[in-house]
Amino acid sequence: MTDEHVAYPCPYCGERGLESAATLPYVRGYVLAFKFESKKIIGCSKCVRLQLLKETGISSAVGWFSPTALVSNPFLLTYGLARAACVRKNPQAVSKLLQTAGLPQNDEELSLVRIGYSLAASMIAADRKIEAREVAAAAEIGTQIFKEFDKAEFNKVVANHAQLPEPAKLAALLGSALTEDGKDAIYGFLLAIASSDDDLAKEEKELLDVVAENMKLRPAA
Ligand SMILES: [Zn+2]
Missing domain, CATH: 1.10.3680.10 (TerB-like)
Incomplete structure (x- = not known):
């Protein structure tokens, strides 16, 4: 057995197993305020990559509505795209996330x-x-x-x-x-x-x- 995570299917496609996990930071600006958030994504490598791109796409549409967000969003978008490009199988990250979630x-x-x-x-x-x-x-x-x-x-x-x-x-x-x-x-x-x-x-x-x-x-x- 090479795959330790056979029990959990990728929650996006339900086909492959859990291969990778990533944290995506993003910013949402409001008229006068802004908020930094981050999101945990876990799944097969393909779905994690796709999800990072999708979320980054959402940020490019809605992440601009305050001066601070306007300044930080380009950096976060670049990060999101770069992070998506380097999604690899990462059993340690998967294992850590499962542990945190009590699974x-x-x-x-x-x-x-x-x-x-x-x-x-x-x-x-x-x-x-x-x-x-x-x-x-x-x-x-x-x-x-x-x-x-x-x-x-x-x-x-x-x-x-x-x-x-x-x-x-x-x-x-x-x-x-x-x-x-x-x-x-x-x-x-x-x-x-x-x-x-x-x-x-x-x-x-x-x-x-x-x-x-x-x-x-x-x-x-
Ligand atoms: Zn998947």
Whole structure:
């Protein structure tokens, strides 16, 4: 066996395995402000390269709307294009990202609660605003669902959310690792978090649907 990551298919094409991972920094300018963000991309080399180019294309369209963004965006675009050109197979980067996301490798045992931490953190961060109230509510729900839930550990994962792939892609990786019961538990946790503020926003619902579909959740009985 030369490929250690056969268990996880590339979340973009679903055909090849995980071969590479990359961080893409980008800037989004608003009228008076700007924001530096970064994004973790994991997949087969071909899809990671394509994704870097696609995201860089988006930046070239929307990354200009403030003076600082105007200055920094050309550098970031150059970086994105250069980074895309040098995507290589990188098992170390893949392995590190899987570890950060709590996804078991080789014979490691799967920890449902660690997967809960990372998927919840990635969902909370999906709208790019981390609200303390939302994090606290998620931790409270977590302690009710998982007996080994550790709030301090969860807060650490939330603080490190930039190291995680986006929720839809994380869910696609999980589909092959989780049992049906595991999927139910994780999805129940996410649904409870999203519903905790009493209104399930349209974007939250859409994100949950994508997560359910990507992790191949069985239809509710
Ligand atoms: Zn792929």
